[in-house]
Amino acid sequence: IINNTRIKLNEGICGKVAQEGKPLLVVDINRDRRFHPKGSESRYKTNSFMSVSLASGHLNSRKDILGVINVTDKITGESFTKREQTILCVLAAQAAAAIENHRLYSQLQAKITVLNSTVKELNETQNQLIQTEKLAAMGELAFGIAHEIRNPLGIILGGVELLNNNLIKDEAIIKSSIEKIKHSVWRANNIIIDLLRFSRASDLKLESMDVRELMDEVISLITNQAYLNNVRIKKNYAQGMLYIKTDHAMLQQTFFNLCINAIQAMPRGGELSLNIVKGGDSGEVTIEIIDTGQGIPQEIMSKIFDPFFTTKEPGKGVGLGLSIVHMIVERHKGTIRVESKINQGTKFIIELPANNKAVFIDKTPPEIHRIDNGVRNGKPNGGEKKNTFN
Numbered sequence: 001i002i003n004n005t006r007i008k009l010n011e012g013i014c015g016k017v018a019q020e021g022k023p024l025l026v027v028d029i030n031r032d033r034r035f036h037p038k039g040s041e042s043r044y045k046t047n048s049f050m051s052v053s054l055a056s057g058h059l060n061s062r063k064d065i066l067g068v069i070n071v072t073d074k075i076t077g078e079s080f081t082k083r084e085q086t087i088l089c090v091l092a093a094q095a096a097a098a099i100e101n102h103r104l105y106s107q108l109q110a111k112i113t114v115l116n117s118t119v120k121e122l123n124e125t126q127n128q129l130i131q132t133e134k135l136a137a138m139g140e141l142a143f144g145i146a147h148e149i150r151n152p153l154g155i156i157l158g159g160v161e162l163l164n165n166n167l168i169k170d171e172a173i174i175k176s177s178i179e180k181i182k183h184s185v186w187r188a189n190n191i192i193i194d195l196l197r198f199s200r201a202s203d204l205k206l207e208s209m210d211v212r213e214l215m216d217e218v219i220s221l222i223t224n225q226a227y228l229n230n231v232r233i234k235k236n237y238a239q240g241m242l243y244i245k246t247d248h249a250m251l252q253q254t255f256f257n258l259c260i261n262a263i264q265a266m267p268r269g270g271e272l273s274l275n276i277v278k279g280g281d282s283g284e285v286t287i288e289i290i291d292t293g294q295g296i297p298q299e300i301m302s303k304i305f306d307p308f309f310t311t312k313e314p315g316k317g318v319g320l321g322l323s324i325v326h327m328i329v330e331r332h333k334g335t336i337r338v339e340s341k342i343n344q345g346t347k348f349i350i351e352l353p354a355n356n357k358a359v360f361i362d363k364t365p366p367e368i369h370r371i372d373n374g375v376r377n378g379k380p381n382g383g384e385k386k387n388t389f390n
Contacts, residue, residue, distance in 0.1 A: 013066040017051045021065065023089050026363070027079040046072040048079035052092040054099065066099055080123055095292040146192045153192075157185045204247040205329060208355050211244050211285055212237045218255040222263065230269030231262075238277045244285050245355040250328045257321045258289045258348050265293030265346065279351065284334075287350040296340040304338065 009019045017024050026032050026049050049072035055065050069092050074080070076157050164178045219233060244251075262272050270292035277286050296304065305326040329336045334352040 004223055013051055014070060017053050017068050018065050021055055023051050023053070023085055025080060025082065025085045026050075047077070048073065050080050050085050050088050052085075052088050054092055054096040055135075066096055069095070077147045117375065126177050146240065150192055153185055153188055157182065160185070175191065199239060206245045206247055208243050209248065210241050211246075211287065211352070214246070214248065214252055215255055215274055215276060215287070218259055221256060222259045225260070226272060227261055229263050229266065230268075231266050232271045233274065235274045236276070236310060241354075242276060242278060242285055243334075243355050244352045246332060246352070247328075248363055253330065254325045254328045254350075255287070255289070257325050262291035262293065262346070262348075265291050265295075267293075278354070283354045284351045285354050287352070288347055289350075290345060292345040295342040296338070296346055297342065297345055301338065301340065305336075 007014050007015045007018075013024065028377065029047060029049070049070060051071075052069050053065055053068040054069060069088065071080070071088060126231075160178055160181050164175065164182075167174055167178075215235070215237075221236065223233065229279070259274075269356040273288070274284075275288040275290070277288075278284075279286055305322050307323040326336060328351055332352055334350060336348065336350045337345060338348050340346040
């Protein structure tokens, strides 16, 4: 058996058979003048052999030659016959057909894989287009409704403030009711702010900053709520340059929403892990927000980024948080995905393009738009009362 040997066309017996595409039968090589001149001895050690080409398609087509089968010397020492040559030709044809079928099948499988991948990408693109159209239509509707609702809310709040300023101080029950009305009005206003933010694609105010600093700012905002819910915060930041080009306020809101959701998913306490690592050759920064909470059921995983989809009880959320998160990440040319197991926890993975250029960062705290009338997210904060909506 000769391994790893390649013979050129028309070189030796195999090369000639492959070149001509015709079977060869040698009964007695010592008497066959095709292989040695008259009067000279044969240089071949074999006595009798058959050689048949393995060809797909037309035998005379060189490009379809797959190989050559050589059969030499019977154990009995007898010469090969025409009948045996015919049998070998049949076997060779079947072998060539099998090899060709395998080659065609492999090519077909490769094309099917590419086709399936293309179909999957087309389906994803189609779903994204449908989702974009839905969001655009919903955004226009929300924008119109939000402005119509804010006007009567302002009138209600003004009337409530007027009543509150003219009440006798010892009317505690009425004052309590007025405070509840005010809190409800401001909660409705905050929902409208979310609707407006969701429906209106404002320009990004991009700046280069270290994503670790941004995450630390969010940690300072959620530390108290984590403590009250018995949630430990564990951060794991990679070393080196981890700058991204970002809209500070928007990305801070993204991290804040995901962290608050994670804390709320651990009503009995747990651990909130915040990991920031540098990607490989892709030049991306990866942010992981991991909780050890209840997990997300598989049947709703595909819906969690849909607008107004929520599993919270009525009055505790309108289902815009993750939709806004998804929108902000996409506008930063990033991606977000989620992994979750029931009763084991959930991991949100955000990948953003790196921008490793250290620049001066203005440390002035960003303006907070959701502090109104001394109420932050529906709770009093002791601030100055104003009868205006931001």
